[in-house]
Amino acid sequence: MNPTPANSTVGELLNAQLASAEARAAATAALAEEHEDSPWLIKALTAVGAWLAMIPLTVFLVAADIVNNATQALVAGALVLCIAVAVRRSIRPGDFARQFLLALSMTGQALMTLSAGSEADELGAGAIMIALSAGLFWLYPDALHRFLAVCVATAGALIITHSGTLSYASEAVVIAIATSTAVVWHYLDALAGSHWHKIAMPLAYGLLASLLAVCAPTLAAEEFAWQARPWLASVGIGVVFLVSSLGIHNRLNPAAGSLERLYLVLPCIALVAALSAAPGVLAAILALSFAFMRAERLARNIACTGLAIYLSAYYYQLDTTLLNKSLSLCSAGLLLLGLRVWVSHVLRKEIAHAD
Numbered sequence: 001m002n003p004t005p006a007n008s009t010v011g012e013l014l015n016a017q018l019a020s021a022e023a024r025a026a027a028t029a030a031l032a033e034e035h036e037d038s039p040w041l042i043k044a045l046t047a048v049g050a051w052l053a054m055i056p057l058t059v060f061l062v063a064a065d066i067v068n069n070a071t072q073a074l075v076a077g078a079l080v081l082c083i084a085v086a087v088r089r090s091i092r093p094g095d096f097a098r099q100f101l102l103a104l105s106m107t108g109q110a111l112m113t114l115s116a117g118s119e120a121d122e123l124g125a126g127a128i129m130i131a132l133s134a135g136l137f138w139l140y141p142d143a144l145h146r147f148l149a150v151c152v153a154t155a156g157a158l159i160i161t162h163s164g165t166l167s168y169a170s171e172a173v174v175i176a177i178a179t180s181t182a183v184v185w186h187y188l189d190a191l192a193g194s195h196w197h198k199i200a201m202p203l204a205y206g207l208l209a210s211l212l213a214v215c216a217p218t219l220a221a222e223e224f225a226w227q228a229r230p231w232l233a234s235v236g237i238g239v240v241f242l243v244s245s246l247g248i249h250n251r252l253n254p255a256a257g258s259l260e261r262l263y264l265v266l267p268c269i270a271l272v273a274a275l276s277a278a279p280g281v282l283a284a285i286l287a288l289s290f291a292f293m294r295a296e297r298l299a300r301n302i303a304c305t306g307l308a309i310y311l312s313a314y315y316y317q318l319d320t321t322l323l324n325k326s327l328s329l330c331s332a333g334l335l336l337l338g339l340r341v342w343v344s345h346v347l348r349k350e351i352a353h354a355d
Contacts, residue, residue, distance in 0.1 A: 050099030070115040077111025080104055085139055102145055122159050129156030143202045150206025175236030177214050181207040182244045185290040208287050208299055212306035215280035233279040238272030241286045248293050280310030
């Protein structure tokens, strides 16, 4: 295959040694990344093959009864995890090796978590999940692994709150995740432009997915303590949503007056009051605001999926008749149409004033 003009130019510079050592290293890395950029279907099939390659190891662990022995599971998990981290940090793997090492790391974490859970209780299992995720987020240089580390740490926090040892801990976790998500997405440009650029997007998307997942107990899990008081989580998410909306509005329109801010605050308060029993819907709306603020299509798709799930569950769980549900939908539709007319009117006035 004939080289492209860009590749040919870089190759000539490398061969003639006309570029500096730093420039040659950067050009070589860029070409390597370009050549490794396989089609998404090939990457997907490679990932499936790598994860399927873990089946023999899993079968061996089950057949050797290592999973049911806490000490053996801890030692085996630590050994597998150390191998995965050491190999990943020492080489530049291809698609298959990257996915295989990722699967190897997750297997090691699962073994260590099972050992902690069998020796202690849910509190110990959740603590080991958080500790491993926090350490591997920095030690394992892979974007997908860092995304999964954030999600696993959130799951560990939920497991700890499920033990019931701390009052209002579940609500605190929900509010903490919502606050962290808002801070990271608002300062994503600063993170991406600093030496933290490699962790910025995995952290942002990990928190976004965790924000949507952390409200999942409100769907059907009656054993979770905060199922009886979802309004507390809704208030926390609502406050974060209000502050975030004001921040976005000030960024887009720094010269806005107090009246315009009031027009923004009142609908936010009304939205929180109407959805006090559905924190998942509020979390999805908050995630959707971040997606539109950053113009991130993937984040928008994730948020829309979460919004559809939580809205459907909220509509299904409403303790009222089908007639009342239908009237509620009609009222909401009319309200949205009225808001659309009002927003269009305000925009036309601003455009005419600007002209």
